Structures are given as structure tokens and as C-alpha cells.
Amino acid sequence: MSASAFDAVYFADHVVTAGSAAQAIAVRDARIVHVGDRAEGEQWAQTAAHRYDFGDATIAPGLLDLHSHPVIGMRTTRGIDLGTVDDIVELAAALRAAAHESEGWIVGWNLGPRVYADADIGVDFFRATVPGRPVFVKTFDYHGAFLSAEALEAAGVDGAVEFSSNAEIACRADGRPTGAVWEMEAVALVEKAVPQPPHEEQARELLDLLARMASAGLTLTHSLILDPDEIALLTTAESVGTLPLRYRVSPVCEPGASPDELTRLVDLQARRGERWSVDGVKFFLDGTVDNGTAWLRSPDSHGESTHSIWQNPEEYVEAVRFFASRGVATATHAIGDAAIEFALATLAQVDAPARGRHRIEHIETLPVELVDCFARAGVAASMQPAHCCMSLRADQSDNWSQRLGAARADRAFAMKDLLDAGTTVVIGSDWPIGPFDPREIIAIAEMRRRVGAVDMGAVVPSQRLTRAEALTAYTVSAAETAGLDEGVIAPGRRASFTVFEGDLFAPAPDDLPDVRVRGTIIDGAVGYGAVLASEPVS
Ligand SMILES: [Zn+2]
Known part of the structure; x- marks a missing residue:
């Protein structure tokens, strides 16, 4: 032979x-x-x-998903999915049903702004609904959570906490927590109290999840917030099996990070296994429109979303420059127009990474005059089509659109404009905030509405992508952004x-x-x- x-x-x-x-x-x-x-x-x-x-x-x-949260999502989705709950009465019913079925903690996720925007959800509500139970409920966007008094106690939180970002434990005039917490640092602090299964069980659960992602067609997922247990879980997962897809993970550079912390994040870039690696650094420049924590040029209809998560945004510029000069690729969460503009101005003046591109994540409302800036700065636009139709409505009756007003809501998720301006546009999931299935996400990018919801109007239909454009975003453009020599079937x-x-x-x-x-x-x-x-x- x-x-x-x-x-x-x-x-x-x-x-x-x-x-x-x-x-x-x-x-x-x-x-x-x-x-x-x-x-x-x-x-x-x-x-x-x-x-x-x-x-x-x-x-x-x-297909490459450059924005996902496998470990955080795996933990959160063990709880009750509150995505179909429409008001506080239904929320109370769902919690009582959960209390009936199990003992101990009640954990929920995917709570929509239509439920909490004008409601007072917190210790009093939980005491009246499921007395004596530790309750932890996350908002649909992961940027907020609601806790009962028992859960706050388990987390060791009995009043305001000083964070390095503009995260917040909401408190009453008397200083006692209301039970609402806002932004990542605060949510992460209280979430530590929620009990988790043993390490080996979680590693197997992670392998199962990755197999489901691979069976939907993904060959790589990029976890955009490194969980403290993530490297250990990946290491254990690879000791019991082969990862069915490649796995990248980026740690978050928090506001106020010390020089030692910045160096630690660079050193982490060397960590890798057979199919996983630490790759890049994630920044949050703002929060979300729905919670009034985005960074907008002018306030929303509630007078909110007026500033960055960074108390001093110049420190963000310095941190990005630090990583870029060491060849590390950065991904910046920037949702509001002011955040996008600030990220673009920053990224336009720093070194390109050793491979791939710097990118801006989400880009929810994009002023017309910023469209050309992405290609000029060589910055990739990383967007999640499912976000445009999870809670948004074509008639702009939803919380997101109402807060922004028609002019800014008309500029929602402008992926087609960016593409036409020569931008490298990648699309992904942000799972579990949206579905991880690329087939569903491509369909949403084509229709600007949910799959199967034929009566649902399209959200800003002028921003639809063709199937070929959406596939390009998942392959050619994603590979270029990730610095991978693939994405095109060519010798x-x-x-x-x-x-x-x-x-x-x-x-x-x-x-x-x-x-x-x-x-x-x-x-x-x-x-x-x-x-x-x-x-x-x-
Ligand atoms: Zn995300």
C-alpha cells in the first residue's frame, strides 16, 4: 500500500x-x-x-460563535426560565409553583423588563410570595438580579457595597438593601451564594452543553467572561473527553484594575488545553438600555443611561492601550451611542492585536455618522441578531424602544448599514441571553423577527441580512476577527x-x-x- x-x-x-x-x-x-x-x-x-x-x-x-457564556449560562439555566412571565402576578405564581416542587433555594432567570421595569421586586415581594426561602432571580440580560432577604443574608450583603465599577446594591433610605442589584460586579457578588453541584458533575454538564452547541453546527464558541471556575472545569472536561468544539475564553478587565491585575490578565493568555485557550480581554464600557445603565449621548425617557460603567473612562483607554501594545485582542461591550463612540475613538488609536481584530460588542443603537468609523478604525462589529427581537417590538411599544425614543430606536442593531460600509461584521449568540443555535440566529438575521412568529412584525427590516451575508458573518468574518486561518473553503x-x-x-x-x-x-x-x-x- x-x-x-x-x-x-x-x-x-x-x-x-x-x-x-x-x-x-x-x-x-x-x-x-x-x-x-x-x-x-x-x-x-x-x-x-x-x-x-x-x-x-x-x-x-x-461556524464560529464569538460571543457566548457557556459556564455562566450552564449554571443559570439550571433554574426556572421566567422568559414567558408577563407581569408580577405571573411571577408570583411561578415562584410559588417552584417553592411547592422543591426545598431550599429558588433560582430563576430570563426575567423580562416588562415585568420589573415598573414593579417593586425585592425582599418584601419575596417575603409575601415565598416566605422563608432564599430566592435569586436574574434579569433576561444578566445585568440585574432580585434577591430575597434569605438570599442576601447567604451572600453576606446587608447594605451598600463599594464597587470599582458603577455596579450597585440598591438600598432604601435606611440603608437596608431593597433586594435589587445592578451590573456585573454586584450580580457576581451575590450569585456566589447560590449552591452549585460538585465540580466533576459540572464538568460533565459542560461537555453535554458543548455537544449540544456542536450538534447545532458550531466549531468554536468564545466565552466572553472568564468565570473563576472555568479553567478548572475545562481542564477536568478534557480529562474525561474531547471537547466537541474549540473553546476560547476572555477574562474581564474590571474598572479600577491595578497594574498587577492587568499583568495577570496578560499572563493568563498563555493558558490552554487541547481544544481550549484563554484568548483576549473583555471590557464592559456600559450596561444595558433596558435597565437604564447604557451610556447614551443624551438621557433616555427616564432621565437615565447617562454615563459609563467606568467612573473614569480614561482608565478604560489606558487599559485597552496596555493590552493592545502587548498584542492582546480586546472585545468591548458598548451598547449606547456614547459608549460606541468612545470605544471607536479609543480603538482607532491603539495597536492592532497580534492576530485578529479588536471588536465592539452589541452596538445596539448606532448613529448614522458612526457607521463608517468601524471600517476606518479596522474594528470588527460583533452583533447578536436575536437581541433585536427577544424583547423589542416592531411598533416600538417595548421598554427598550420607549426608553430610547423613536429616533434612536430606528437605529436598532444596524448590521446591514455596517456591512454596506465595509465593516467586518460577525454575528453570534450571547447565549444564554439569546439562543445559541446558529441556524436560528441566521434565520432571525434574515427576518428581524422570531422564528415561527409569523404575526410578529420585523424590527427595523431595512437592517435584514441575506442568508449568504449572515453565513459570511459566522465564517469568513468571524475567522478574520478571531485570527484563524479558516472560514473560507479554499486551498x-x-x-x-x-x-x-x-x-x-x-x-x-x-x-x-x-x-x-x-x-x-x-x-x-x-x-x-x-x-x-x-x-x-x-
Ligand atoms: Zn455577553
């Missing part, structure tokens, strides 16, 4: 390429060598170690693919989430999918 010229040849009726139609891909040493038609593929297969024929399937470049690129059943471009958007993923290939090896069991040629 002669040595094989190729490790594998992959066949499918549809191969997504930048150029002409193709049905075959030859791979050697984890890189694509040839792309061509079936007849050429059969010739290459004669000297290949393996052949995989996917029939009428579509082979696309591997010389890394061999990472997602294989979809049938013609990916045939189904209507509402049917796209039903398209089965047959498997994924990561650097020429199996990511997900039993169908990829080796088929030796000879």
Missing part, C-alpha cells in the same frame, strides 16, 4: 466557496489542498486515506467545516432551524457527528 497523498476527500452536492461551484475538497495535514468537482474529487480519492461522501448535503466553512486554509443536510440555501428562514447538522470537522478531525466514522478507501 503506497503512502496516501491526502488524508481525506470530502464530497457533497453543495460546497460553499467564494468562487465557482464545487463538490469535492481534498485535505492533507489539516489544510485544504484542492477544491473541485466530483470527477476531480474521485481522482484525489484514489490516493486518499479516507473518503466521506455526504451526498446532497452542504459543506460550509465551520491553503485550515480544514474546518460544518456539514448541513440538503441545500442550506433552499429552506425558508422559518424552517432553517430544522435543517439537520450531519457533522463538523475541526482542523481535519471530527468535531461532532457519528456519520464521520472513518470510511477507509482501500
Whole structure:
């Protein structure tokens, strides 16, 4: 038997390429060598170690989700999903039902602003509803939480806390906590009190979650807030199995970080396992529109969202410069127009990272005059299409739109404008704040409404993407932003693919989430999918 010229040849009726139609891909040493038609593929297969024929399937470049929260999300979604609760009466009913079914802590998540915007949810409400129980309920956007007196006590919080960011334990005039807390530092502080399963159990739970993400077509997920346990969980997960996708994680640089802390975050960049690595640093420049913690040029209708999370935004500039000059890529959460403008001005004057691009996350309301600034600064726009239709409504009757007013709400999630201006636009999930399934997210990007909600009007329909544009955002643009030599099926690129059943471009958007993923290939090896069991040629 002669040595094989190729490790594998992959066949499918549809191969997504930048150029002409193709049905075959030859791979050697984890890189694509040839792309061509079936007849050429059969010739290459004669000297290949393996052949995989996917029939009428579509082979696309591997999909990359550059914004997700697997560990934090895995923990939170163990609780009750309060996403369908519409008012405080329904919330009380859901909590009582949960109290009936279990003992001890009651943990909930996904509480919408329509429930809490004008309601007084806190220790008194929980005492009246589920007396004696420790209760921890997170808002849908993770930027706020509500606790009972028992939960506050378990967290050791009995009054205001001094944070380095503008996070807050809300307190009454007498100094006692109301039970509401706002922004990441405050939410993280109280969440530590919520009991967790043993470490090994969590590592297995993480592997299961990653398998579900891979089975939806993802070949990489990027966790954008490093949890204190995350590296240990990934290490344990890899000791019991292979991660079914690549996993990147960025620690957060908090406001007020000391020089030692900045150095520690740079040193963390060396941490890696087989398929996971610490990569980049995350910043929060503001909070959210719904909670009145975004940073807007002029206040919202409640007179809120007037400042950055950074008490001194110049310290953000210094921190970004510190990481950029050491080659570290940065991702900045910037939702309000003032935050976006400040992030752009900062990123335009710092060094480019060693690989990939600096990026701005979310970009919820984008003034027309800032659209061109992204491409000029070489900054990627990282957006999450599902956010435009989770709580927003086409008629702008929702809390987000009401707070901003029509002019700013009309500039919601302007991904098409950014694309047309030559911006590198990547789309992702922000799971568990939105779904992680890229098929669903691509469909939402196409429709600007929820999948299956045919009566729901489109939210700013002029910002719709085509399926090809959305797929490009998940592949070519995501790879470029992440500094990965893939995302395009062309000779010389890394061999990472997602294989979809049938013609990916045939189904209507509402049917796209039903398209089965047959498997994924990561650097020429199996990511997900039993169908990829080796088929030796000879
Ligand atoms: Zn996020």
C-alpha cells in the first residue's frame, strides 16, 4: 500500500466557496489542498486515506460563535426560565409553583423588563410570595438580579457595597438593601451564594452543553467572561473527553484594575488545553438600555443611561492601550451611542492585536455618522441578531424602544448599514441571553423577527441580512476577527467545516432551524457527528 497523498476527500452536492461551484475538497495535514468537482474529487480519492461522501448535503466553512457564556449560562439555566412571565402576578405564581416542587433555594432567570421595569421586586415581594426561602432571580440580560432577604443574608450583603465599577446594591433610605442589584460586579457578588453541584458533575454538564452547541453546527464558541471556575472545569472536561468544539475564553478587565491585575490578565493568555485557550480581554464600557445603565449621548425617557460603567473612562483607554501594545485582542461591550463612540475613538488609536481584530460588542443603537468609523478604525462589529427581537417590538411599544425614543430606536442593531460600509461584521449568540443555535440566529438575521412568529412584525427590516451575508458573518468574518486561518473553503486554509443536510440555501428562514447538522470537522478531525466514522478507501 503506497503512502496516501491526502488524508481525506470530502464530497457533497453543495460546497460553499467564494468562487465557482464545487463538490469535492481534498485535505492533507489539516489544510485544504484542492477544491473541485466530483470527477476531480474521485481522482484525489484514489490516493486518499479516507473518503466521506455526504451526498446532497452542504459543506460550509465551520461556524464560529464569538460571543457566548457557556459556564455562566450552564449554571443559570439550571433554574426556572421566567422568559414567558408577563407581569408580577405571573411571577408570583411561578415562584410559588417552584417553592411547592422543591426545598431550599429558588433560582430563576430570563426575567423580562416588562415585568420589573415598573414593579417593586425585592425582599418584601419575596417575603409575601415565598416566605422563608432564599430566592435569586436574574434579569433576561444578566445585568440585574432580585434577591430575597434569605438570599442576601447567604451572600453576606446587608447594605451598600463599594464597587470599582458603577455596579450597585440598591438600598432604601435606611440603608437596608431593597433586594435589587445592578451590573456585573454586584450580580457576581451575590450569585456566589447560590449552591452549585460538585465540580466533576459540572464538568460533565459542560461537555453535554458543548455537544449540544456542536450538534447545532458550531466549531468554536468564545466565552466572553472568564468565570473563576472555568479553567478548572475545562481542564477536568478534557480529562474525561474531547471537547466537541474549540473553546476560547476572555477574562474581564474590571474598572479600577491595578497594574498587577492587568499583568495577570496578560499572563493568563498563555493558558490552554487541547481544544481550549484563554484568548483576549473583555471590557464592559456600559450596561444595558433596558435597565437604564447604557451610556447614551443624551438621557433616555427616564432621565437615565447617562454615563459609563467606568467612573473614569480614561482608565478604560489606558487599559485597552496596555493590552493592545502587548498584542492582546480586546472585545468591548458598548451598547449606547456614547459608549460606541468612545470605544471607536479609543480603538482607532491603539495597536492592532497580534492576530485578529479588536471588536465592539452589541452596538445596539448606532448613529448614522458612526457607521463608517468601524471600517476606518479596522474594528470588527460583533452583533447578536436575536437581541433585536427577544424583547423589542416592531411598533416600538417595548421598554427598550420607549426608553430610547423613536429616533434612536430606528437605529436598532444596524448590521446591514455596517456591512454596506465595509465593516467586518460577525454575528453570534450571547447565549444564554439569546439562543445559541446558529441556524436560528441566521434565520432571525434574515427576518428581524422570531422564528415561527409569523404575526410578529420585523424590527427595523431595512437592517435584514441575506442568508449568504449572515453565513459570511459566522465564517469568513468571524475567522478574520478571531485570527484563524479558516472560514473560507479554499486551498491553503485550515480544514474546518460544518456539514448541513440538503441545500442550506433552499429552506425558508422559518424552517432553517430544522435543517439537520450531519457533522463538523475541526482542523481535519471530527468535531461532532457519528456519520464521520472513518470510511477507509482501500
Ligand atoms: Zn455577553
